[in-house]
Amino acid sequence: MKREILLTPGPVELHPRVRLVLSSPQIHHRTEPAREAFLAVREGLKKAFGTEGEVLLFTTSGTGGMEALAAGLFAPGEKVLVPVSGKFSERWAEIGEALGLSVERIELPWGEVLDPEAIAARVSPDTRGLFLTHSETSTGVLNPVAEIAKAAREKNPEILVIVDAVTSLFLSPFALDAMGFDAAVSGSQKGLMLPPGLAFVALGNRALSTLKPRGYYLNLARELESQRAGEGAYTPAIQLVLAAREVLSVLLPELDAHLEKKARWNRALYAIGERLGLVPVPAKGGAPASEAFRSPATAAFYLPEGVSYKALSGAFLARGYRVAGGQGPLKGRVFRVSLMGHFTEEEAQRVLADVEAILEETLLTPGGRPRASRRSG
Amino acid sequence: MKREILLTPGPVELHPRVRLVLSSPQIHHRTEPAREAFLAVREGLKKAFGTEGEVLLFTTSGTGGMEALAAGLFAPGEKVLVPVSGKFSERWAEIGEALGLSVERIELPWGEVLDPEAIAARVSPDTRGLFLTHSETSTGVLNPVAEIAKAAREKNPEILVIVDAVTSLFLSPFALDAMGFDAAVSGSQKGLMLPPGLAFVALGNRALSTLKPRGYYLNLARELESQRAGEGAYTPAIQLVLAAREVLSVLLPELDAHLEKKARWNRALYAIGERLGLVPVPAKGGAPASEAFRSPATAAFYLPEGVSYKALSGAFLARGYRVAGGQGPLKGRVFRVSLMGHFTEEEAQRVLADVEAILEETLLTPGGRPRASRRSG
Numbered sequence: 129m130k131r132e133i134l135l136t137p138g139p140v141e142l143h144p145r146v147r148l149v150l151s152s153p154q155i156h157h158r159t160e161p162a163r164e165a166f167l168a169v170r171e172g173l174k175k176a177f178g179t180e181g182e183v184l185l186f187t188t189s190g191t192g193g194m195e196a197l198a199a200g201l202f203a204p205g206e207k208v209l210v211p212v213s214g215k216f217s218e219r220w221a222e223i224g225e226a227l228g229l230s231v232e233r234i235e236l237p238w239g240e241v242l243d244p245e246a247i248a249a250r251v252s253p254d255t256r257g258l259f260l261t262h263s264e265t266s267t268g269v270l271n272p273v274a275e276i277a278k279a280a281r282e283k284n285p286e287i288l289v290i291v292d293a294v295t296s297l298f299l300s301p302f303a304l305d306a307m308g309f310d311a312a313v314s315g316s317q318k319g320l321m322l323p324p325g326l327a328f329v330a331l332g333n334r335a336l337s338t339l340k341p342r343g344y345y346l347n348l349a350r351e352l353e354s355q356r357a358g359e360g361a362y363t364p365a366i367q368l369v370l371a372a373r374e375v376l377s378v379l380l381p382e383l384d385a386h387l388e389k390k391a392r393w394n395r396a397l398y399a400i401g402e403r404l405g406l407v408p409v410p411a412k413g414g415a416p417a418s419e420a421f422r423s424p425a426t427a428a429f430y431l432p433e434g435v436s437y438k439a440l441s442g443a444f445l446a447r448g449y450r451v452a453g454g455q456g457p458l459k460g461r462v463f464r465v466s467l468m469g470h471f472t473e474e475e476a477q478r479v480l481a482d483v484e485a486i487l488e489e490t491l492l493t494p495g496g497r498p499r500a501s502r503r504s505g
Numbered sequence: 506m507k508r509e510i511l512l513t514p515g516p517v518e519l520h521p522r523v524r525l526v527l528s529s530p531q532i533h534h535r536t537e538p539a540r541e542a543f544l545a546v547r548e549g550l551k552k553a554f555g556t557e558g559e560v561l562l563f564t565t566s567g568t569g570g571m572e573a574l575a576a577g578l579f580a581p582g583e584k585v586l587v588p589v590s591g592k593f594s595e596r597w598a599e600i601g602e603a604l605g606l607s608v609e610r611i612e613l614p615w616g617e618v619l620d621p622e623a624i625a626a627r628v629s630p631d632t633r634g635l636f637l638t639h640s641e642t643s644t645g646v647l648n649p650v651a652e653i654a655k656a657a658r659e660k661n662p663e664i665l666v667i668v669d670a671v672t673s674l675f676l677s678p679f680a681l682d683a684m685g686f687d688a689a690v691s692g693s694q695k696g697l698m699l700p701p702g703l704a705f706v707a708l709g710n711r712a713l714s715t716l717k718p719r720g721y722y723l724n725l726a727r728e729l730e731s732q733r734a735g736e737g738a739y740t741p742a743i744q745l746v747l748a749a750r751e752v753l754s755v756l757l758p759e760l761d762a763h764l765e766k767k768a769r770w771n772r773a774l775y776a777i778g779e780r781l782g783l784v785p786v787p788a789k790g791g792a793p794a795s796e797a798f799r800s801p802a803t804a805a806f807y808l809p810e811g812v813s814y815k816a817l818s819g820a821f822l823a824r825g826y827r828v829a830g831g832q833g834p835l836k837g838r839v840f841r842v843s844l845m846g847h848f849t850e851e852e853a854q855r856v857l858a859d860v861e862a863i864l865e866e867t868l869l870t871p872g873g874r875p876r877a878s879r880r881s882g
Contacts, residue, residue: 134531147529151525151528156513159827188569189739192739226719315740317531324534342603343604346722366516366700366701367701
């Protein structure tokens with residue numbers, strides 16, 4: 129199999145410490161070394177999420193963690209508000225609906241940045257929950273979730289604010305307690321640079337006081353009881369827990385510098401695209417959104433007129449890179465390039481130079497003038 | 506961390522092909538090589554489960570697969586029968602109860618082999634399902650599940666028979682269609698000798714025709730649609746899928762010989778224990794059960810009078826081996842030794858010699874006479 133370097137917004141290039149751990153002999157999960165690692169990862173993730181509450185590990189993808197939160201914090205019939213502006217915010221709505229919650233969708237054009245006041249205007253006294261997507265991976269939008277939480281809580285102080293931090297944790301500043309969230313979820317195969325297979329569920333103190341035991345495998349209350357003692361209720365993906373401990377031990381002490389570096393690389397991706405006339409997907413009121421609303425997890429651009437995703441991704445593949453296309457209504461209309469995984473500075477600069485060269489070759493007309501980039505509603 | 510050789514009934518010593526794959530660079534799950542591996546694993550597992558139906562992969566422990574089956578095949582309020590004779594048969598009952606099924610438990614002493622006629626006697630025309638545990642890992646019992654399915658179906662031809670094959674697949678002959686089962690579940694960290702993190706869910710044709718979309722992450726109907734095209738509905742633990750393909754490629758062509766070898770090693774474990782006066786846990790009508798009812802996944806013995814589990818497991822640890830104790834009502838009363846993981850013949854013979862030496866040292870009184878082994882109700 130030809131080696132492809134992943135410029136996809138998850139799974140990503142693994143942290144070098146991960147591969148060594150994953151090739152180690154199997155250890156048993158109900159032993160002291162396993163419990164130590166499990167507790168160290170929970171503690172490390174509490175710092176990363178910025179909460180005095182709890183972090184639980186689930187052996188699932190991030191989606192499993194999302195469902196655990198929706199099931200464990202809300203009862204069927206309870207009213208929850210879900211702004212839908214991309215694939216992952218739509219997933220919150222689908223999960224709520226599958227669990228029988230009374231989901232009120234706020235449908236927005238995919239790629240549009242959420243407006244705190246517009247969302248708060250939909251909050252009513254009987255709105256029990258608000259599901260937000262911090263970094264909307266499908267569109268590259270970074271939503272102003274702290275401002276939204278604040279505005280929503282002014283309308284209804286009792287509302288529970290649940291945040292998808294799957295591609296914002298370890299990429300964009302995050303602070304569950306300080307930003308006024310009640311719970312959040314992330315996954316191993318994103319900012320932590322592990323393979324997929326672990327979800328991280330963070331619960332603030334208010335969420336902890338309202339846990340509803342529901343279901344079995346994704347049951348927050350049951351896991352909380354086991355995980356306080358350093359064990360999953362069922363056999364966890366212990367090899368990923370060990371790998372997570374390794375990466376956290378190097379990432380947490382330098383987290384600010386890490387976030388700055390990731391943001392800088394992603395700005396460089398946008399700068400390359402915009403210089404070539406590409407239109408970024410993140411938008412505010414229909415116009416390209418400023419940098420503050422672009423997720424550092426991925427750069428997303430509309431494909432210009434006359435350039436198919438197949439041609440563009442093929443040009444990247446020919447140079448050994450895997451990029452991502454659009455999902456849902458953006459399928460065939462956008463492409464996404466991400467430096468979320470592990471790269472040294474030197475590797476990242478080489479990738480940036482290659483991205484620039486590939487885009488130039490693919491996008492520039494023979495005369496050298498950039499093709500018009502296309503947006504449509 | 507000192508290396509421990511796992512003689513636990515899961516997680517187990519990894520197959521040598523696994524560690525190489527797990528230390529490879531990350532690949533993306535929505536690519537042709539990933540889809541090929543995904544489909545190859547589903548096909549291989551269909552052979553292993555012995556079904557013309559479907560096998561679905563879930564990124565969960567085996568428990569997640571159990572819940573997916575209970576949720577996808579039964580509606581709340583439907584009556585299901587669950588014989589409870591160990592930790593994992595009890596888990597079927599707990600899952601059914603958590604999902605709101607009308608669970609009728611048949612409570613038996615832990616370690617007792619299920620009796621087909623006694624179970625069939627409890628089947629009524631409105632019994633929609635029967636949850637069985639083939640190899641009850643907590644007690645070492647191998648239940649006569651084919652005979653139970655046959656007897657139950659004679660009472661009610663419409664009954665759906667669901668089998669926990671977590672520690673019987675790749676260890677004991679299994680044939681979903683031919684044995685009259687409708688669905689079964691297994692997990693990666695057992696007979697397949699992978700790390701934990703993947704569940705395998707097998708669905709016969711009758712089960713496939715009654716799927717109820719329910720929940721989100723553990724939704725059989727949703728996964729079936731995605732997985733027919735070689736992709737999970739959500740990001741799967743693709744590195745485990747790749748590792749599973751490797752192990753299946755060597756295991757399936759020699760499956761009969763592999764089963765024979767595992768059974769032989771487990772018989773050797775029982776022979777050692779019985780020679781030293783230990784009483785096996787698997788029992789029929791209160792007396793030690795014959796070999797046909799002992800799971801090849803693990804040997805389980807009662808601890809003799811005056812020997813604590815701590816002392817015994819400590820003696821194994823001092824020699825570099827991790828064994829397992831009892832669960833639930835058997836906690837502190839039994840110990841379990843397993844050769845389920847990967848060992849060469851030479852390694853297995855060395856382990857068997859060491860097990861014999863450790864048990865002799867620990868169990869024999871200074872005078873050299875075996876201590877009395879204890880059973881209690």
